Amino acid sequence: MGPFEIAAIAIVCGCAVSGYKTYMEGKAKHNNEDVSALQNEIAKLKNRVATLESIVTEPSYQLKEKINKL
Known part of the structure; x- marks a missing residue:
């Protein structure tokens, strides 16, 4: 492996x-x-349930x- 191949791999990985x-x-922003x-x-x-x-x-x-049941 030559120096150019190592440099290319480093650039691609970066x-x-x-x-x-x-x-x-x-x-992460979308999830937040x-x-x-x-x-x-x-x-x-919760407000609706409380009401x-x-x-x-x-x-x-x-x-x-009670009146309606009668």
Whole structure:
């Protein structure tokens, strides 16, 4: 193996490592955005569940259910 072949292999490996690092950084950024979006959606759903729980536990709602069963 001559010096030119070693230099070519070093250049190709350097480009491959650089490309891999760029790919992983982009993938990590995309994953962080997905996690953030999912966390926002979970927060909204928790608020909706809390609202529904407050409606169902109201005495007037329970009274209506008892009346409807009669």
